[in-house]
Amino acid sequence: MTDDSIISWTVFFDDALFSAMAAIGFSSISHTPRRAYILCAVAAAAGHLLRFLLTMPGGIEMNIIAAATIAAFIVGIIAVFVAKVIKVPAEACLFPALLPMIPGLYACRAFEGFVGCLSNLDETLFSHNLYLFMSNGMTCGAIVIGMTIGANIPIFLMKKISFQVTR
Amino acid sequence: MTMTDFEAACEDVSFTGNARDALGRFLAEYSAWLWGCGATCVRIDKNVGRIAMTYGYRADVAVMPRHVTVCLSDEGGSVQTYTQRVVKAGINFDINTELSALSWSIRDGKLSLDDAEKRFRTIVGQLYVDNFHILWLTSLANASFCRLFGGDAAAMGVVFIATAAGYFLKQRFLRGKMDIRVFFFLCAFISATLASGCGLFGWGTTPGVAVATSVLYLIPGVPYINAASDMLACHYLCSFSRFADALVLTASLSLGLLTSITVMNNCL
Numbered sequence: 379m380t381d382d383s384i385i386s387w388t389v390f391f392d393d394a395l396f397s398a399m400a401a402i403g404f405s406s407i408s409h410t411p412r413r414a415y416i417l418c419a420v421a422a423a424a425g426h427l428l429r430f431l432l433t434m435p436g437g438i439e440m441n442i443i444a445a446a447t448i449a450a451f452i453v454g455i456i457a458v459f460v461a462k463v464i465k466v467p468a469e470a471c472l473f474p475a476l477l478p479m480i481p482g483l484y485a486c487r488a489f490e491g492f493v494g495c496l497s498n499l500d501e502t503l504f505s506h507n508l509y510l511f512m513s514n515g516m517t518c519g520a521i522v523i524g525m526t527i528g529a530n531i532p533i534f535l536m537k538k539i540s541f542q543v544t545r
Numbered sequence: 546m547t548m549t550d551f552e553a554a555c556e557d558v559s560f561t562g563n564a565r566d567a568l569g570r571f572l573a574e575y576s577a578w579l580w581g582c583g584a585t586c587v588r589i590d591k592n593v594g595r596i597a598m599t600y601g602y603r604a605d606v607a608v609m610p611r612h613v614t615v616c617l618s619d620e621g622g623s624v625q626t627y628t629q630r631v632v633k634a635g636i637n638f639d640i641n642t643e644l645s646a647l648s649w650s651i652r653d654g655k656l657s658l659d660d661a662e663k664r665f666r667t668i669v670g671q672l673y674v675d676n677f678h679i680l681w682l683t684s685l686a687n688a689s690f691c692r693l694f695g696g697d698a699a700a701m702g703v704v705f706i707a708t709a710a711g712y713f714l715k716q717r718f719l720r721g722k723m724d725i726r727v728f729f730f731l732c733a734f735i736s737a738t739l740a741s742g743c744g745l746f747g748w749g750t751t752p753g754v755a756v757a758t759s760v761l762y763l764i765p766g767v768p769y770i771n772a773a774s775d776m777l778a779c780h781y782l783c784s785f786s787r788f789a790d791a792l793v794l795t796a797s798l799s800l801g802l803l804t805s806i807t808v809m810n811n812c813l
Contacts, residue, residue, distance in 0.1 A: 396689035403686020406679045408583070408767060409637040426693075467645050469585060470638035473767050482764035483694065483757055489799035526773030541591055544642060545649040 390427060397426030397478040405474040414471050417460040421475035425453035429479060443520045446479055450528030458532050461543045468533050468540045476525055484518035491515075564658075565625065568600055569617045571662055573629035575644065576606055576613040578669050581632035582640040583767050586780035589613075592648040596661075599652050610786035634669075636767045643668040680716070683762050684709040691758040699749025700758075703740050707759040711736035715763075726797045733760040733801025741809040756806065763798040765791040 401422030405415050432438050432445035440448075457472035464471075491511030498504050533540045572593050579589045586608055597604035597617060607614040613631055618624040634640065647664055650656045656664065687708040688701040696704065711732040718728035740759035744752035768791035775784035 393693065396692045399689040400686040400693070403682045403684075403689070403762075404766070406682040407636070407686075407762070409635075409639045411639050411642055414638075465646075466638070466642045467584075467588065469588070470642055473583075473638070473770055476770060477766040478690070478693065480764060480766040480769065482690075482761040482766070485764065485795050486757065486760070486799050486802060489796055490803060493799075493803055522769050523773050523776075526770055527777065529770075530774055530777055541588070542649075544646040545653070 390430070393430045394423040394427045398423040400478040401474050404477040408470075408474055410470050410474050411464070411466050413464050414460070414466050414474075417464060418471050418474045421453050421456040421460060421471060422478050424456060425449040425475060426478050428452055443517070443524045446521045447524035447528040449479065450476060450525040451531055454529040454532035457529075458536050458539055462539050465543055467544060472529055472533070476529055479521075479525060481518045481521045484514045484521070488515035488518055565602075565617065565619075566627075568597070568602065568658060569615060569625055569627035570629075571658065571665070572596060572604060572617065573613060573615045573627040575665060576608070576615055577629040577632050578634065578665075579641065579644055580608055580613055581634035582644075583636040583638070583771060584641050584644075585771055585774045585778070586783050587774070587778045588641075588645065592645055595648050595652050599654075600658070608780065608783040610782070610789075632669075640668060640671070680709060680712055683712050687758065687762040690761050691754060694754050694758050696751045696754040696758060697749045700743055700751045700755035703743045703748065703755050704759050707736040707739035707742075707755075708762050710739055711759070712762060726793060729763055729794050729797040730801040730804075733763055733798035734805045736760050736762075737802045737805035738809060741805065745809070756802075760798050760802050763794070765794045768794075 398419035401419045402415050405418045410418060426449070429442075429445045429449035432440040432448065433442055453475050454468075454472060457475060458468050460471050461468040488511050491507045491509070491514060494507030495504055495511060498507055575596070576589050576593050579592065584592075586606075589608065590606055593604045593606050593615060601619065603618045605616040605618070607616070611631055612628050614626055614628045616624055616626050644665075647656075647661060647668065650664075651658075651661050684705045688705040691701050691704040714735055715728060715732045718731070736759040737756050740755045741752070743749055743755040749755070768787045772784045772788035772791060775781075775787065
């Protein structure tokens with residue numbers, strides 16, 4: 379095994395491990411039933427790693443919105459089947475697993491741009507901040523909508539499982 | 546269960562008014578709690594419809610920003626409306642799970658309305674103390690976030706401490722019933738200021754990542770996903786309401802972050 383491939387595997391392992399840890403933390407904030415923590419972590423690791431693989435430079439280099447949508451679809455499928463095993467609503471597994479992919483930094487940067495617009499009357503600075511606001515805000519919104527569409531498709535395709543798991 | 550069974554079952558329970566009123570009030574409160582703990586409108590519709598159908602009624606739920614309205618109609622065309630103020634319970638998938646299971650127990654005839662009401666009270670009366678394990682798991686989650694955004698070990702350590710401090714304050718503020726927007730601002734300010742330690746003392750090589758990710762534990766992710774889910778299900782009003790709530794909180798925490806950056810830059 380070459381040094382390069384070892385580095386790549388470490389990067390993939392890091393991405394999966396830390397997104398899983400983030401999912402467990404967000405599960406605890408959302409008071410997800412404890413039996414779901416580990417499975418949420420597995421779903422989050424799979425989704426985040428897939429998004430990472432799809433967007434990584436030198437690979438497919440897919441746009442982050444499309445990659446997030448595809449990754450959320452996979453997380454949705456995992457969540458529906460996991461929900462059936464541990465008897466919790468699909469959303470209880472799905473949402474904490476999606477949270478590591480929520481574009482929080484884009485949202486903060488968009489607001490930063492908005493404040494920049496208000497505090498800079500100079501045309502060049504205003505235009506730059508408006509660009510930051512629009513670019514980050516639109517990307518953030520599109521990622522959230524894309525993720526939600528991707529994640530909801532399995533829930534609606536497998537309605538019988540999704541809405542009867544707590545029976 | 547037929548209508549007659551239902552009327553009979555409700556005769557020996559302690560509800561005031563007639564059986565239909567008891568069911569209507571129960572459903573309105575049930576919906577308000579489901580909404581409050583972060584269930585999507587599709588789930589609220591399905592759960593409430595399932596319970597109403599068990600007793601021979603049809604339920605139409607209108608979810609507004611501050612209240613939930615349940616229209617209960619019978620086969621004869623008679624309609625009655627029940628309204629309940631939404632419960633601000635905070636996102637809680639445990640309650641969501643229990644309430645969904647309750648609707649199935651009623652549907653499968655395992656519970657009378659009286660027993661369902663008692664179980665409902667037990668579920669919503671559970672005390673969810675924001676205890677120590679949530680504090681350290683949240684801190685660990687945010688430190689992991691820092692790593693995902695390219696932060697080094699020093700940044701992760703500082704973000705862990707900054708998040709622990711911010712979340713500890715959040716727990717105290719929640720108990721003190723402080724306005725949520727104010728404490729989001731304060732928690733973001735405290736976390737970002739502590740995370741500035743990386744830049745201030747020259748710890749690690751990614752101080753910017755530490756500051757930016759120190760407030761991410763406050764991002765209202767579930768309301769954003771819920772808003773988009775409701776929009777896809779054509780519940781536009783509810784979707785907009787959840788989105789506006791999430792946007793206000795994001796603005797509050799961003800303001801806290803920006804204030805901290807400004808103050809720390811001036812100090813430096």
